[in-house]
Amino acid sequence: MAQPLDYLRETPSQTAGPYVHIGLAPGAAGFDIYREELGWDIAGPNAAGERIRVEGLVIDGTGSPVKDVLLEAWQANAAGIYAHPEHAGEVEQGFRGWGRVITDFDTGEWAFDTIKPGPVTDFNGGVMAPHINLWIVARGINLGLHTRLYFGDEAEANAADPVIRSIEWENRRETLVAHRSERDAGAVYRFDIRLQGEGETVFFDI
């Protein structure tokens, strides 16, 4: 027998369940408890860059919208810097780059306001196209799903992006691209996420 290795095991995941809002968005569950809920303001008032809205549906394998999802977003600022001590560079005061959003209980639509991130230089010097990292939990999802949103008006950068290029099935790369439209209030990117079946979104093991 050899010496035992003394690593611990990661705590196993469990579904967030149907009442995730109580913990992470109590206002949506129907009550007011905290001084301030976290995650509603991603970019803060001082961030440079274009103000955008991102919206979409999460759709299940039957084609129905999922109405009890919680999504979290994690993104860099317009200069491509994450608000984190391990990423060199400064972000604007109030820029957190993290957000939390839930779906409308009746329609399944979700939306958040932020700024469009810039290209991100990775630790190895490679450049990733502008993107927002998304994490999706819900009843029936046993382990949170990671995906990325890329921007449809960044075709050239997307074509060079090392993560998009690593997707062997070229026809599935499109599932990570949000499409831009202009409204009176500004630019909107549409990003529907398909959990299963035709057009299934690419999810990552990160």
Added chain:
Amino acid sequence: MPKPGEFYQRDRMWHPPALTRDYKTSVARSPQYALLSLDNTVSEITGPVFGHNDIDPIDNDLILNYAQSGEMPIGERIIVHGRVLDENARPVPNTLVEIWQANAGGRYRHRKDTYLAPIDPNFGGCGRTLTDADGYYHFRTIKPGAYPWRNWRNDWRPAHVHFSVFGSGFAQRLITQMYFEGDPLIARCPIANTIPGPAALEQLIAPLDHKATVPFDSIAYKFDIVLRGRRSTLFENRPEGN
């Protein structure tokens, strides 16, 4: 900019798989294609940072954080405490831990919960805190009740507390549930049993912690949480250009 250590590969044989037929809701919500393996980039190694400005000290006391003045929720008073560690057994300091749960009767304060057990006017059912420099956290709350749910015709969830934890990088993000030692409903629960093996399930069962009880006040349960660990960067033998 030197690359910080990547997170260890997540052991997906230890976690529940996406498709677990006895937990019916997973059937239409589980991806069918294989996940795409992605080496950690700066986007996965970094993650949101929280501080004491974000929360209030009372947020971790579910006995008082929604009670009307001079009143308290009904039920068994408990302390839930433990450490957040990584797979290298190092503490994870200053990380946000959020919980939510049903009241003592098994009812959630949620507009979608229609179980006939009553809402407790003095119990909200959520709390949040930051771990300290050694990774410790604690909550004071009421032991949640079991509740029925629509899966098979007569399924009951064991008493449980939902946990959400961040860690230092977005790749560590985790939501899970804590169960209570000795609960016979655990073995019958289709959600608890999405976990492939008994050893992994045991990691979600908090033991009674008699030493941490407060005499004539609160009983205690200990629940340690382990997030993914990171490689050390002592040696990097990567070929040029990779």
